[in-house]
Amino acid sequence: MNSIQNNWFTEKSALWEGQSFSMEVKEVLFHEKSDFQDVLVMDTKTYGRVLVLDGCIQCTEKDxxxxxxxxxxxxxxxxxxxxxxxxxxxxxxxxxxxxxxxxxxxxxxxxxxxxxxxxxxxxxxxxxxxxxxxxxxxxxxxxxxxxxxxxxxxxxxxxxxxxxxxxxxxxxxxxxxxxxxxxxxxxxxxxxxxxxxxxxxxxxxxxxxxxxxxxxxxxxxxxxxxxxxxxxxxxxxxxxxxxxxxxxxxxxxxxxxxxxxxxxxxxxxxxxxxxxxxxxxxxxxxxx
Ligand code: SAM
Incomplete structure (x- = not known):
């Protein structure tokens, strides 16, 4: 999984080029390609459970x-x-x-x-x-x-x-x-x-x-x-x-x-x- 390395998830997108946001991952709970997009759910150290679609954070338990x-x-x-x-x-x-x-x-x-x-x-x-x-x-x-x-x-x-x-x-x-x-x-x-x-x-x-x-x-x-x-x-x-x-x-x-x-x-x-x-x-x- 490219977006997760050494237990850190990094969010990159052409919509905010030249920068990224990272969070420490405790566990990947789900990762699969649906008919429309890449779907990832992970448990993280600071933000709790997080939903990611096509590499972009959609929502986190904390905020x-x-x-x-x-x-x-x-x-x-x-x-x-x-x-x-x-x-x-x-x-x-x-x-x-x-x-x-x-x-x-x-x-x-x-x-x-x-x-x-x-x-x-x-x-x-x-x-x-x-x-x-x-x-x-x-x-x-x-x-x-x-x-x-x-x-x-x-x-x-x-x-x-x-x-x-x-x-x-x-x-x-x-x-x-x-x-x-x-x-x-x-x-x-x-x-x-x-x-x-x-x-x-x-x-x-x-x-x-x-x-x-x-x-x-x-x-x-x-x-x-x-x-x-x-x-x-x-x-x-x-x-x-x-x-x-x-x-x-x-x-x-x-x-x-x-x-x-x-x-x-x-x-x-x-x-x-x-x-x-x-x-x-x-x-x-x-x-x-
Ligand atoms: N709050 C989030 C954000 O701003 O990043 C959005 C969260 S919500 C999960 C976004 C949803 O829009 C996804 O579940 C996605 O599958 C859905 N979606 C994307 N394109 C759509 C379309 N053309 N018609 C209906 N739903 C769509």
């Missing part, structure tokens, strides 16, 4: 909640009454685990391309994959773009929890996909998508923000801090069909009690607001 909670509760709390949610990707089950907690959500539909990711997540990452057990959730195995194209006017919120735009997820970063998501949303619907890293991927992000602005009256970009993603942070791209949506100001403010009852470890209303304060270089490169 996954930062991403899963922000990808979920930022869009849900900006919608007045989210009842039906579509998740594209998200094969580890973490976003589903969070979405099914939200009291107004009645129906969650998910479309993940790779059944192997779901299978290994249920077996080796049950603390993340627990969302798959919810009676609110229906899981489909297939390509996200194909799936979205068959649905019109059906969802209040669409969350795209995809891997990076090299490999099976490439289509989920394109204009065609966003057009189809727009049609799959009900009036007032909201999209939240994995939005890469403002330090390394400003061109990709800028292109997406620009085409989204031609389709939606409200578009925004926020980010969360997470040690095991490149650069220690990852962004999310948000679009709303409702021109009155203010992404930086939750419509439903979760109280400390709500946060406690929902067992949230990262999200609260203050960090929601803070997530949209961008450094000057990012404001210029992404928004001006």
């Amino acid at each position: 996954e909640f930062s991403y899963q909670e922000m990808m979920t509760f930022v869009p849900l709390t900006c919608h007045p009454n989210p009842k039906s949610v579509l998740i594209i990707g998200g094969g580890d089950g973490g976003v589903a685990r969070e979405v099914v907690k939200y009291p107004t959500v009645e129906k969650v539909v998910q479309c993940e391309i790779d059944a192997k990711v779901v299978e290994v997540s249920k077996k080796f990452l049950p603390f993340i994959a627990s969302g798959f057990e919810s009676p609110k959730l229906t899981l489909n195995i297939g390509d996200g773009l194909d799936f979205v194209s068959k649905h019109k006017n059906e969802f209040d919120v669409i969350i795209t929890d995809s891997s990076d735009p090299i490999g099976p997820a490439e289509s989920l970063f394109g204009e065609k996909y966003y057009k189809m998501c727009q049609e799959a949303l009900k009036p007032g619907g909201i999209i939240c998508s994995q939005g890469e890293n403002m330090w390394y991927h400003s061109k990709i992000i800028r292109t997406m923000l620009d085409f989204c602005k031609t389709m939606f009256p409200k578009v925004s970009y926020g980010y969360t801090c997470i040690p095991t993603y490149p650069g220690g942070q990852i962004g999310f791209l948000l679009c709303s069909k409702n021109p009155d949506t203010k992404f930086e100001e939750p419509l439903k403010e979760l109280s400390e009690e709500d946060v406690e009852n929902m067992n949230l470890r990262y999200y609260n209303a203050s960090i929601h607001r803070a997530a949209f304060i961008l450094p000057q270089f990012a404001k210029k490169e992404l928004l001006n």
